[in-house]
Amino acid sequence: MARKGVSYVSAAQLVSLSGDPRVAIVDVRDEERSYDGHIAGSHHYASDAFAERMPDLVQATAAKETLVFHCALTKVRGPSCAQMFHDYLTEAKEESGVKNIMVLERGFNGWELSGRPVCRCKEAPCKGACS
Numbered sequence: 235m236a237r238k239g240v241s242y243v244s245a246a247q248l249v250s251l252s253g254d255p256r257v258a259i260v261d262v263r264d265e266e267r268s269y270d271g272h273i274a275g276s277h278h279y280a281s282d283a284f285a286e287r288m289p290d291l292v293q294a295t296a297a298k299e300t301l302v303f304h305c306a307l308t309k310v311r312g313p314s315c316a317q318m319f320h321d322y323l324t325e326a327k328e329e330s331g332v333k334n335i336m337v338l339e340r341g342f343n344g345w346e347l348s349g350r351p352v353c354r355c356k357e358a359p360c361k362g363a364c365s
């Protein structure tokens with residue numbers, strides 16, 4: 235399957251993408267998620283255990299086409315987990331419908347600073363919908 239490299243998406247683009255059921259948001263922050271809130275509907279795969287949990291993420295997102303990774307700033311953890319997952323899928327160890335792997339520009343902090351909605355539920359994955 236042809237799969238491009240990791241690309242970037244802005245918060246504004248993510249708002250329009252997030253209504254699509256084939257899109258999943260993957261939060262790879264660590265403990266910050268529990269006190270800073272999160273983007274509604276996001277999955278949580280903390281970067282410190284990300285490598286071991288990739289098989290779970292494959293299962294959880296098998297029906298998705300696009301995954302959008304982010305951490306707090308999307309400088310280190312978000313892009314590196316996105317790349318790691320991209321490489322993992324490319325090695326085709328498991329079946330997945332995922333075609334696009336993206337990272338959210340400026341991460342969760344940029345999302346929150348631009349006035350986008352933040353969910354504070356305790357569920358992972360979050361069952362809320364982006365609005």
Ligand SMILES: [Zn+2]
Nearest residue numbers: 353355360362
């Ligand atoms: Zn939530």
